[in-house]
Amino acid sequence: MGNKKRKKKKKGNQLASNLRTGFSPTQQAGAPARGCPLKKTKPCNLKLLRLTEPVADISGKPGTRSAEVRLGQTTTHRCCPALLDSGGVFQITAQSDANPPRTLKVEAVTEAICSGATHPELAAMDSAGAHGLVAKQTTLKFSRMPMSGDSGLAGLWVVLNSVFQQSPVDYFVSAATCGCPASPSGTAVADLRCVVQVFPADVYELEFSLPALLKPEALSYEKKSEEWETVKDQKKKEIEAAGDLASEEYKSSAALQQTGSEGEFRSFFEDLKKKQLGEEDPKYYDEITVKLTQKDGSRSLEAPVQDIINLIRAIDNAEYAFKQIQDWIENFQVGPGVSFKVECQFLAGRVSAKWGYTEYTDDRVFFAYAGGIKIDLIKASMDVNAGWKCAGLADAFLFINGEGTISFNAPEIAKESPDEAPKASLKPEGELKLSGGVQGALGWIITGSVKFEVAFKADTEDFKVLCDDGIFGGKVVISREPVFGQFTVTLRLWGSKTHQIVVAKGNPNLAEFDLS
């Protein structure tokens, strides 16, 4: 909040307070005081202001809610009617103006009335504007303010966050009389005020399921290529090869050269190959299930899923980050003939959630949510066994194995009342640990071994899920701890010696998923 606005807020609040305390509601402005203060007047006094919501939506169930506003009343929740002081807040939910408005009955209960012609005076705002009338009761109608998802064209994250970005809208309600109690010892209650605070009644439901985006066969290491290749890499090479072939054909054919340019011909064959390989429509896009429904009364909106593509791209990037595992495997320099089997999956799982503001049995509205989450951030296994012999004089044996899963798992989270705040475990669970070693001997004189262990872990930055601030947000960062090896050399004549060596440095930011 900036200083300027903070100053203005303070000014506004202070002014409103000073107005009520420093300026008489009955004395004529700029005129000398008139009349005798002891003059008898006809009793005309308020007892209370009652608010009744006849058709309330209490956590999806129909019911009736009410509150009574009295002068000097201590605010009491968790009862019906709720008890409020003058100026108190009664919260309700309302749907958009595409639905029938939420109604609220306002009733002024008086002790006595001077004449039905001027009092009690009810003044109130609702979605239609400001109203005033001399009557004991009136009915107000409320719709929520427009939201960014109402058009149905907003993106997934816009709809997802729209409910968090809308502030409740306040409406003023008051009742006024002369303020002359029936008995001299009675308390004068000239007016009673309250604020009706309107929250959006929209209920959101999210079903979000991701396939394993890196399937076991999607990341493989082949010694012949000397580098890690994904299926995507392989397809890219095939498309390039198709283009090269087309270029060669073009150059050798005079007939083709007369029909168009080399670029057009190459592009045509590359596109053809892309279609054959399904590159234009990657199959995992079809396997993603994202359904975000915004239920606004009788109206149901579904958010488009285009935004999820950004998330997929982030995961794609993570795929390449994970390939850095190659860095430390190569450090072993174990020679030819070795093959590895690495299997890994990123971000496979399911999220189901339901949230929205809902009315409680008393005067309050709260943010209700329920849902479950199960996501494997990373799941991997590695199994390497390789032997090496050299003319019977020397041999070496390499082994690397291990597996693990790092996951978020919050099976059931629900907030069903304003007085409770359930907290889900938001920290990733588990780790992926790999261990291995190399043992070797040179004849019968020298034996040596290297043993190592490496762990992958995940941590979060401002990660939030199913809480009061949002459904999904923040970052998940996967890191690799430094790899240390215990290097032992044994010589039959001089004994053994052990050293610790750094096989690979740690990588604190191996992969990052930004869900904001």
Add this chain to the structure above:
Amino acid sequence: MAALAEYADQCYLDRLVSLVSDSAPPEESPSSVRERCRELVRRARCCGFSTEFEVATYVACGFVEGMDFDQRDDRRYRSVLESAGLSARSKAEMLAFVLDNAAEEDADED
């Protein structure tokens, strides 16, 4: 009697100046603040405001939200002032509420 009325009027104007002095720009002279108060009091009376509270509320709105606050559509001042069914007292109560609420909205937007 006229002198008494004149004195009461000046006293009320002094109280209004004291009320809004924090909302006026620092560079505005006291005589200018007083003149603006006088102008807003005149406009308030044209809207049917007559009591101390009613007139002072109108003047406060003018100083916090700008002299054209009653013409702006981005707040609810105009709709309140143009509501036919409301008494002057109720209008003033609502203006005070909108003034208080608008300040909070501005703070939230920031």
